[in-house]
Structure formats: structure tokens, C-alpha cells
Amino acid sequence: YGLVALGLTLVYGILHVPNFSHGALYMVGAYVSYITMVDFGVNYWVAMLLAAVAVALLAVLCERLVFNPLRHAPPIHDKIAAIGIMLFLEALVQMQWGAEFRRMPTPYTDILDIAGMTIPAQRVLIIAGAFSLMAVLHLFLKKTMTGSTIVA
Structure with a gap:
């Protein structure tokens, strides 16, 4: 949830557009990783990387074909x-893969005991990954010329 909020904030800060389709892009990424792992038998990490690339390409496509032409239009557009x-992506995914609940398989099924708390290894991985990505984004925004331009 933190990464989704961070992404929304970053997009709004750069484009000044509340991107209501942000969640639908995450959904497409989840389906890409699920389908790549389950239907094609691809490794967990490779599927995650393919999903990230697919969503990045889709987001760039949306920006170039939809948001960029509307840059000088009234804000409601x-x-x-x-x-x-958002509605298009939801309908497309539902048409292609249906609306049934699906559970993504994970190679991290261990249960850990950390300071008296029982927590699945998958959640520890998610938390560590989220904090790592937030730290990398922070360093990118603060230490690079491109990041400084984005902040400005």
C-alpha cells in the first residue's frame, strides 16, 4: 500500500493529474506475473520483472497517447x-481472464518467528522490498540530476 501511495504521489507531483487508473495498472501487473508463472512456468523473480516492465510500458503508453495530448486541456479532461x-483496463482483464479469485504461487512459504511474532516469509520479503524501493527512490530523487529535475 505504501508503494501504491508513493506512486500516486509521484505521478501527481510530476503530471499534476490524479491518476485514477493507477490501481488498474497494478492489477495488470499482478495478472502478468500470475499468468507468466502459472501458465508459462516462469521463475517467480523473472515473472515479477516481466510484470514491472509490462506495467512500465503500459504507463508510458498511457502517458504518451492519453495524458500528453490533454496537457493543455481543462483539468477535468x-x-x-x-x-x-481504469475502466478500460478492468474490462479488458475481466474479458481476458475472468473475475474469479486467483492466488499467486510463491516459493516463500516459510513461517518465521520474529521477536515473538509469527509472520509469513512472503510478508517479510514484501516489507523489506517496499522499504528498499522507497530508499532507492529517495536516493534517486535527492542524488541525481534527473531526480532533482523531477522534484523541481
């Missing part, structure tokens, strides 16, 4: 376009 992308 960006909001309507973001809602339209």
Missing part, C-alpha cells in the same frame, strides 16, 4: 481520461 483508462 485528465480526470475523465484516467477514469476511462
Whole structure:
């Protein structure tokens, strides 16, 4: 949830568009990783990387084909376009893969006992990954010329 909020904040800070389709992009990423692992038998980490690349390409496509042409339009047009992308992606995924609940397989099924707390290894991985990505983003924004440009 922290990474989703961070992504929303970053997109709003750069484009000044509340991207209502942000969650739908995450959903597409989840389906890409699920389908790659389950249907094609790809390794967990390779599937995650493919999902990240697929969502990045889809986001760039949305920015170039939808949001960029609306840059000088009234602000309501960006909001309507973001809602339209969200509805389109949800309908596309439901048409392609249905609306049934699916559970993504994980190679991390261990249960850990940390300071008296019982926690699945998958959650520890998620928490560590989220904090790591937040730290890398912070360093990128503070220490690189591109990051300084984004902040400005």
C-alpha cells in the first residue's frame, strides 16, 4: 500500500493529474506475473520483472497517447481520461481472464518467528522490498540530476 501511495504521489507531483487508473495498472501487473508463472512456468523473480516492465510500458503508453495530448486541456479532461483508462483496463482483464479469485504461487512459504511474532516469509520479503524501493527512490530523487529535475 505504501508503494501504491508513493506512486500516486509521484505521478501527481510530476503530471499534476490524479491518476485514477493507477490501481488498474497494478492489477495488470499482478495478472502478468500470475499468468507468466502459472501458465508459462516462469521463475517467480523473472515473472515479477516481466510484470514491472509490462506495467512500465503500459504507463508510458498511457502517458504518451492519453495524458500528453490533454496537457493543455481543462483539468477535468485528465480526470475523465484516467477514469476511462481504469475502466478500460478492468474490462479488458475481466474479458481476458475472468473475475474469479486467483492466488499467486510463491516459493516463500516459510513461517518465521520474529521477536515473538509469527509472520509469513512472503510478508517479510514484501516489507523489506517496499522499504528498499522507497530508499532507492529517495536516493534517486535527492542524488541525481534527473531526480532533482523531477522534484523541481
